[in-house]
Amino acid sequence: MPVERSEAPACAADRCDDAADGVGRREFLTALGLGVAAILAGCTPEAREEFLRRRFRELTPAEVDERIAEVKREVARRFGREATVGAAPALADTSFAYGLDLSRCIGCRRCVYACVQENNQSRDPQIQWIRVLEMDKDRGIDFEAANAYYDHAEVPDPDHFYVPVACQQCRKPPCTRVCPVGATWQEPDGIVVIDYDWCIGCRCCMSACPYGARHFNWGEPKLPADELNPDIHVLGNRPRPRGVPEKCTFCIQRARAGRYPACVEICPVGARKFGNLLDPESEISRILREKRVFVLKAELETEPRFYYFYGV
Amino acid sequence: MGIVEFVSTVARFWLRGNWAYWIWIVVLVALIGWGGLAYVDQFRDGLIVTNMRDQVSWAFYIGNFTFLVGVAAAAVVLVIPAYVYAWKPIKEVAILGEILAISAIVMCLLFIAVDMGRPDRFWHIIPGIGHLNFPSSILGWDMLVLNLYLLLNVTIVGHLLYCGVQGRHYNQRLVVPLVLFSIPAAVGIHTVTAFIYAGVPARPFWNSAILAPRFLCSAFCSGPAIMLILFQILQRTTKIAIRDAAIWKIAELMAYAMFLNLFLLGAELFKEYYSATEHLVHMQYLFSGIDGHRALVPYAWAFVLCGMGAFLLFLFPATRKNVVTLNLGCLMVYSSVYLEKGMGLVIPGFTPDTLGEIYEYTPTIHELRIGAGIFAIGFLVFTLLCKVAIPIMTGEFAAARPAPVRT
Numbered sequence: 131m132p133v134e135r136s137e138a139p140a141c142a143a144d145r146c147d148d149a150a151d152g153v154g155r156r157e158f159l160t161a162l163g164l165g166v167a168a169i170l171a172g173c174t175p176e177a178r179e180e181f182l183r184r185r186f187r188e189l190t191p192a193e194v195d196e197r198i199a200e201v202k203r204e205v206a207r208r209f210g211r212e213a214t215v216g217a218a219p220a221l222a223d224t225s226f227a228y229g230l231d232l233s234r235c236i237g238c239r240r241c242v243y244a245c246v247q248e249n250n251q252s253r254d255p256q257i258q259w260i261r262v263l264e265m266d267k268d269r270g271i272d273f274e275a276a277n278a279y280y281d282h283a284e285v286p287d288p289d290h291f292y293v294p295v296a297c298q299q300c301r302k303p304p305c306t307r308v309c310p311v312g313a314t315w316q317e318p319d320g321i322v323v324i325d326y327d328w329c330i331g332c333r334c335c336m337s338a339c340p341y342g343a344r345h346f347n348w349g350e351p352k353l354p355a356d357e358l359n360p361d362i363h364v365l366g367n368r369p370r371p372r373g374v375p376e377k378c379t380f381c382i383q384r385a386r387a388g389r390y391p392a393c394v395e396i397c398p399v400g401a402r403k404f405g406n407l408l409d410p411e412s413e414i415s416r417i418l419r420e421k422r423v424f425v426l427k428a429e430l431e432t433e434p435r436f437y438y439f440y441g442v
Numbered sequence: 443m444g445i446v447e448f449v450s451t452v453a454r455f456w457l458r459g460n461w462a463y464w465i466w467i468v469v470l471v472a473l474i475g476w477g478g479l480a481y482v483d484q485f486r487d488g489l490i491v492t493n494m495r496d497q498v499s500w501a502f503y504i505g506n507f508t509f510l511v512g513v514a515a516a517a518v519v520l521v522i523p524a525y526v527y528a529w530k531p532i533k534e535v536a537i538l539g540e541i542l543a544i545s546a547i548v549m550c551l552l553f554i555a556v557d558m559g560r561p562d563r564f565w566h567i568i569p570g571i572g573h574l575n576f577p578s579s580i581l582g583w584d585m586l587v588l589n590l591y592l593l594l595n596v597t598i599v600g601h602l603l604y605c606g607v608q609g610r611h612y613n614q615r616l617v618v619p620l621v622l623f624s625i626p627a628a629v630g631i632h633t634v635t636a637f638i639y640a641g642v643p644a645r646p647f648w649n650s651a652i653l654a655p656r657f658l659c660s661a662f663c664s665g666p667a668i669m670l671i672l673f674q675i676l677q678r679t680t681k682i683a684i685r686d687a688a689i690w691k692i693a694e695l696m697a698y699a700m701f702l703n704l705f706l707l708g709a710e711l712f713k714e715y716y717s718a719t720e721h722l723v724h725m726q727y728l729f730s731g732i733d734g735h736r737a738l739v740p741y742a743w744a745f746v747l748c749g750m751g752a753f754l755l756f757l758f759p760a761t762r763k764n765v766v767t768l769n770l771g772c773l774m775v776y777s778s779v780y781l782e783k784g785m786g787l788v789i790p791g792f793t794p795d796t797l798g799e800i801y802e803y804t805p806t807i808h809e810l811r812i813g814a815g816i817f818a819i820g821f822l823v824f825t826l827l828c829k830v831a832i833p834i835m836t837g838e839f840a841a842a843r844p845a846p847v848r849t
Contacts, residue, residue, distance in 0.1 A: 158445075181562060185573055255490065261797060273798035274723055295797060304644060310582040311566045312575040328573075330566050331489075331559015334581050336499040340644035342797045346499060346559065349490030372488045373559030430643050 176207070185312065186325040186365065194364075197327075201368055205358070208369060213360040215368070218386040220319035226380055227320070228391075229403035229417045230294060231441035237262055237285040237292030241393035241402065245296075248381060248392035249367040250359055252351030259345065259378040260296040260393060267291055271426075296393075297322065297343035297378035298426060298434035305335035305344065319386070320435050321379050323365040331373040340427050344375040380404065407435075451607055452830050459829070466825065470818045477815015480808045481556060489559060491808040497801035498792040500557070502784065502809045506816070507553035509664070509783035511635045512657060514546035514591070515628040516665020522625060523695055529688045534676075534835050535669075536621050537602055540595045541827045542668065543628070547592040549820035554585075556812050580638045587631050594624050599827065606834030632657050639791065647724035647791040656706045662699035663752075664779035666692050667772040674769070681836045690763050696775060697756035704749055727800070728790040735793075737802045741785040748778035 170178050179200060189197060198215050205213040242260045251257040263276035267289055276293070286292065303322050306314050313329040316322050336344045350372045362368045363383035370376050381391035385404070389395075394402040405412035414437075417423065423437040459467075484491045494501045517539040524535045555561055566572040567585055574582050598620050605612040636657040639648035670692055677684045714725045726732055728742045755761045755771035762768055794800045805813075833839040 185566075188573075263797060273796070274720065274794060276798045278797065278799060304642070307578050308580065308642075310575050310579040310585065312573045313566075328563070328566055329560065330563045332554075332557070332581060333499045333559070334579070334638075336496070337792070338642050338644055340796050342496065342795055342799075345496050347488070348492075348495065349488045371560075375559075 176204070180327070183327040185328045187312070187315065198364060201362070201364055205360075205362065205369060209353075209355040209358050211355055211358055211360060213358070213362050215362045215364065216383065217364040218383075220317045220321075221386060223406075223408050224319040225407040225435075226299070226385060227405065227407045227414045227418075227435040227437065228299070228380065229414050229421075229423070229437050229439060231401040231403070232291065232293060232438055233440045233442045234399045234401035235262075235292045235294060236399055236401075237264060237280070237287075237290070238398065240396045240398060241294060244392040244396035245378070247357065248359055248384075249379075250353055250362075250369050251376070252347065252349075252353060252370070253357065254352045255349050257345045257347070257351070257376065259343070259376070260294050261342065262292055262294045264290045265293055293438070295341055295343070295426065296436075298341050298432065298436040299378075299380065301433035301435065302431060304338040304340065304430075304432060308334040308338045310334065317365075321382055321385070322377070323379055323382065324374065324376060325365070326368070326370050326374050326376070329374040331375075333375065336375055340430050340432065344377045346375045347372045401441075448604060448607060452603070455830055455833075456826055463829075467822070470822045470825070473818035474815050474822070477811045477813070477818065480811035481815065484556070484808060484812065485561075489557075491806060493803050493806045493809070495801060495803075497795040497799055498789060498803040500788050500792070501803050502805040502813060503553045503557040505784040505788045506813055507550050507557070508635060508657075508787060509780055510546045510550045510553065510820075511588070511632055512661030512779065512783065513665050513668065514543045514550065515632040515658075516661040516663075517542035517546065517669060518595075518624050518628040519662065520666055520669055520692070521621065523692060524688075527688070527691055529685075529691075531683055531688075534682050534684070537599065537831055537835065538669065538672065538676075538828070540599050540621070540624065541824060541831060542665070542672075543624075544592065544595045544599060544827065545820045545824035547588060547595070548823050549816050550588060551592070552816045552819060553813075556816070580634065580641050584631070584634045584638060587627070587634050591624070591627050591631050594620060594627060598624070599831070603827075603830055603834065606839060607830070609839075629658065632661055639787070642791075644796055645791045646721035648787075650710065652706050652709065656703065656710075659699050659703035659706060660779045660782060663696050663703060663749075663775045666696050666699075667775040667779075670696075670772050671769065674765075676832070680832055681838070682832070686763070689768070690759070693756045693762040693768060693771065696771075697753055697762070700749055700753040700756065700775065700778075704746075704753060707746075723794060724790045727793050728786055732794070732800060735800050735802050737804055738785060738790060738793075741781045745778045745781040745786055748774040748781070752778060 170181065173181070183197075184193075186194075186197065194217050198217055202213055202215045205211065205215065239262050242258050242262060245251075245259050246253075246257075249259065251259065261278050263273070263278050264280040264287070265271060265276050269275050271293060280287070280290070299320055299322055301316075301320070303316055306316060306322060310332060311328060311330055314322065314324045314335055331346075333346060336346060347370055351370050353369060358369070359367060361383055363379075363386070366379040366382035381389075381393075384391055390404055391402075394404045403413050403417055405414035407415055407418070409415060417439060418437065421439040421441065423439040425434040425437060480491075492501070492503075518536075520539050521532070521536050523529070524532045529535065555564065558564065567574055567582070569576070574586075576582050576586075598617055601617060602612050633654045636654035639645070640650060640653040643649050670689055673684050673689055676682050711725065714722045723732065727735065728738050730736075731739050752771045752774035755767050755774070762771065789803050793803070830839075
């Protein structure tokens with residue numbers, strides 16, 4: 131029996147008496163548990179609530195309502211504004227798809243900024259979900275020769291054409307496959323979403339995405355309160371926390387309410403089309419029937435829902 | 443003996459050392475503090491204190507992680523030649539390999555932790571309380587195998603030390619199977635880590651069938667390079683009987699591993715440059731730069747030249763038996779593999795990015811400080827474990843035990 135421990139306090143020596151078999155370990159684990167509990171108790175209720183949030187996909191309908199209320203409170207706290215928060219599920223018999231007419235696009239980037247306004251992206255650091263690539267007419271679509279930072283006095287530039295790229299909403303998304311915690315998935319209507327409360331920020335999805343569609347909150351996202359769009363979907367345009375990625379959701383808050391995404395609405399030349407593939411009368415179904423379409427990086431077999439075509 | 447007393451006995455042993463030991467410890471603790479303060483900034487402001495951005499979304503941290511998985515794997519794999527060549531101090535080799543593996547895995551896990559955007563949510567990956575996307579996420583697999591490997595090595599080393607401190611003989615029926623199992627497990631961790639990259643079709647630079655073999659070959663160089671330097675220190679400062687012939691044999695095996703490593707790199711280079719498809723651009727960025735973007739070019743040529751130099755030094759018996767050229771070779775191997783994994787693997791995979799943009803990444807001072815802090819933690823773990831393990835192995839521990847236990 132160990133007894134001589136001059137520098138140890140008396141209570142520790144008491145414990146040593148029955149420490150013959152693993153009591154030390156049990157005490158250690160208890161202390162660890164109490165430590166975590168103490169840290170949680172010391173947090174603000176909001177921080178505690180946020181830390182203990184569960185994966186969105188596992189929530190019951192009642193818990194989803196609770197989460198909606200939480201997000202509403204969060205927005206009120208952060209922006210001092212009342213928001214309409216929802217978590218509308220996928221509509222029945224809906225399979226969304228998008229068409230982009232390359233012969234119409236003039237590269238004006240109105241879609242980029244309409245998207246930023248609609249989806250509450252951080253203004254500083256600036257995050258944009260749509261990248262408009264300027265390509266040389268004599269090279270065709272060649273990403274290595276593309277330029278996203280073109281700055282002409284007037285668009286379209288006569289020697290170039292424009293290819294806007296955002297999330298391609300793949301039917302076989304490489305990003306959801308690699309996520310170690312199941313924080314991103316494809317919804318039944320085809321939209322790939324991110325659970326901002328569950329993501330650990332490892333960025334596997336960003337290395338897996340062949341389209342550069344995912345954008346990370348490297349710093350604290352900043353959005354002036356008067357620029358907040360208060361029409362919010364929990365899996366879409368709700369203000370994001372730092373340390374997680376975000377991406378286009380076909381404006382899930384609009385699409386599931388039967389509206390066009392903001393980029394479709396703003397496009398001054400009608401290059402952007404959106405609709406339900408399961409409705410044979412929809413514009414997108416007609417485009418697939420009547421035009422010759424293609425997808426980006428078809429060789430990767432990601433099967434995008436985002437189709438490019440030449441309308442004229 | 444309870445856990446508490448075991449820890450206090452070991453802790454008292456750590457407090458005894460000469461001035462060189464204390465300088466070393468003070469330097470490590472200072473580096474840990476320096477890196478820790480940088481991490482405080484990162485924790486407060488986010489990963490924006492790094493130079494990673496959407497285009498290059500993994501960089502210095504993940505490169506270091508990858509390098510250290512190789513070190514962790516190879517340290518233990520060194521047991522194979524020790525067995526094959528019936529090398530006498532096999533037990534010492536094995537336990538030192540396990541200790542190096544523990545230190546390297548601790549560094550790996552720390553590099554992953556500092557790379558996470560939301561380190562507060564680490565528990566989300568733990569099956570049971572969180573949700574592990576198994577089996578489809580390779581990072582999920584990697585977390586499983588790395589933690590299993592850490593547990594395996596901690597069990598072996600912990601058992602050996604626990605028995606050693608008490609002066610008991612360790613349980614051979616527990617230790618030997620575990621040591622043998624740790625060899626395939628070592629190959630496993632590095633293979634799974636390679637698959638994180640090789641399984642990404644969006645990044646053609648990584649999407650290669652020979653990536654995992656290349657990882658293993660380079661690890662077979664870098665792990666032993668550290669061990670060889672360590673063995674020479676032990677040879678001079680302890681009673682552990684490490685024969686020169688054994689060291690030379692390892693150097694020779696490293697020459698073969700380095701040859702294979704360079705050969706596989708050559709195979710990649712041939713395929714990319716001769717077929718000259720759109721995939722070539724990443725290799726060009728690494729070795730010659732694109733449009734004046736040349737940030738990685740010095741690192742690329744440094745790792746190729748160091749690798750070739752070390753191969754030649756270890757190939758010829760005269761130079762691998764010479765103490766100066768032997769250690770020079772070890773340093774060159776270490777530099778070569780560190781530069782290749784740290785700078786030459788992750789970053790060119792992201793440059794140009796998937797939409798053709800070139801973002802030139804170089805680490806910020808915050809990243810370097812955090813990296814230095816993590817390496818210091820690894821060295822500290824290694825030092826403290828060796829401080830107890832080596833006297834136990836030489837049998838000095840029983841005599842030098844600081845506080846004899848009365849019963």
